[in-house]
Amino acid sequence: MLNQNENNNIENKLTNEPNINDENLDLMSKILLEEELMNNILTNQQEARILSGKEVAAAIADDCLTRAIHLQSRGCHPTLAVFRVGERPDDIYYENSIKRHCEQVGVRCQTLTLPATIREEEFASMLTQTSQDSSIHGIFFFSPLPPNLNETYLRSLITPDKDVDCLARATQAELYFGGPTRGFAPCTAAAVMEMLRYYQIPVAGKQVVVLGRSLVVGRPLAMLLLDANATVTIAHSKSENLSQVCWQADIVIAAVGKPRLVQGGWLRPGQVVIDIGANADPENGGKMCGDVDFAAAHSMVEAITPVPGGVGLVTTAILCRHVIEAAERESVNG
Ligand code: NAP
Numbered sequence: 001m002l003n004q005n006e007n008n009n010i011e012n013k014l015t016n017e018p019n020i021n022d023e024n025l026d027l028m029s030k031i032l033l034e035e036e037l038m039n040n041i042l043t044n045q046q047e048a049r050i051l052s053g054k055e056v057a058a059a060i061a062d063d064c065l066t067r068a069i070h071l072q073s074r075g076c077h078p079t080l081a082v083f084r085v086g087e088r089p090d091d092i093y094y095e096n097s098i099k100r101h102c103e104q105v106g107v108r109c110q111t112l113t114l115p116a117t118i119r120e121e122e123f124a125s126m127l128t129q130t131s132q133d134s135s136i137h138g139i140f141f142f143s144p145l146p147p148n149l150n151e152t153y154l155r156s157l158i159t160p161d162k163d164v165d166c167l168a169r170a171t172q173a174e175l176y177f178g179g180p181t182r183g184f185a186p187c188t189a190a191a192v193m194e195m196l197r198y199y200q201i202p203v204a205g206k207q208v209v210v211l212g213r214s215l216v217v218g219r220p221l222a223m224l225l226l227d228a229n230a231t232v233t234i235a236h237s238k239s240e241n242l243s244q245v246c247w248q249a250d251i252v253i254a255a256v257g258k259p260r261l262v263q264g265g266w267l268r269p270g271q272v273v274i275d276i277g278a279n280a281d282p283e284n285g286g287k288m289c290g291d292v293d294f295a296a297a298h299s300m301v302e303a304i305t306p307v308p309g310g311v312g313l314v315t316t317a318i319l320c321r322h323v324i325e326a327a328e329r330e331s332v333n334g
Pocket of ligand 1: 188211212213214215216217218235236237238239242255256257258261276277278279311312313315
């Protein structure tokens with residue numbers, strides 16, 4: 001961040017500028033601030049290595065395409081069924097991203113849009129039928145579902161073999177046993193593990209702090225890290241001394257959904273930072289930001305994932321990989 005002197009410099013530059021009025025003062029000030037910030041980042045000798053999600057997603061996509069072509073040559077077309085209930089813009093955005101990824105890697109994506117008023121029995125019957133349909137290899141629906149639907153029950157109708165995002169309690173429970181399972185890990189948690197693997201960041205024996213304990217991200221990720229022999233700390237909104245907890249870790253993973261909660265002062269050189277947060281940026285309308293103050297962290301730590309362009313891209317790629325894996329298992333076993 002800029003210090004007081006740097007801020008004063010910007011103010012001086014602006015007040016000495018001829019032909020500047022109140023209307024464009026704000027805009028000019030923003031542009032100069034961004035330039036100054038960028039200069040700071042560029043001239044800093046301790047820049048973090050950027051762990052690009054794009055690169056990891058591309059590598060996964062290459063692998064998926066090869067495997068999908070192989071499956072197709074044996075008469076099996078890997079297929080994902082996606083159910084969307086209602087018209088939430090976030091769900092539609094994610095659905096489009098899933099469709100795009102599937103198309104790129106040779107996975108068929110069957111989408112079904114249901115009205116928010118759908119009766120539970122009706123949706124349940126569709127899920128049961130799809131679970132029994134041998135031409136479908138993966139099933140996914142967006143959550144949260146509307147409050148009139150019992151989400152836990154509906155998730156339980158997805159057979160573990162096709163539960164490609166670990167939605168059902170039974171599949172989630174398998175994660176806690178360690179070792180190979182019938183189901184799949186949640187895509188976001190698996191995406192983080194894939195990023196660490198791809199960039200050869202060792203986790204065995206390392207102190208890893210996971211900020212966030214949600215059932216979809218924080219907890220399952222902690223289990224996967226434990227399986228990989230990390231020493232895991234799970235922190236949450238009631239944790240004390242969060243800055244200290246983060247500072248002591250070798251790897252900091254943020255999944256809290258709070259824009260820039262993790263500040264530069266919480267971090268130190270040598271750390272790896274994985275930012276799962278996908279938040280609307282309160283300082284930059286319409287843009288997205290992570291749970292970590294990227295500008296501050298970037299000049300401090302050894303490696304960091306950007307937002308956007310980090311874990312999110314890998315998550316969708318992992319979903320496609322899970323569908324292909326499910327199809328491979330089925331074609332071997334079934
Ligand atoms: P969530 O269900 O709201 O859980 C947030 C977790 O963060 C909770 O455990 C909460 O603690 C903790 N927390 C909240 N405020 C905190 C604070 N001030 N200090 C410490 N911990 C705090 O969210 P989620 O579904 O896990 O998602 C987390 C973030 O990841 C969101 O930004 C979401 O958009 C993003 N996300 C990204 C992807 C992706 O693929 N990139 C996928 C899923 C989610 P308590 O348990 O004590 O309430």
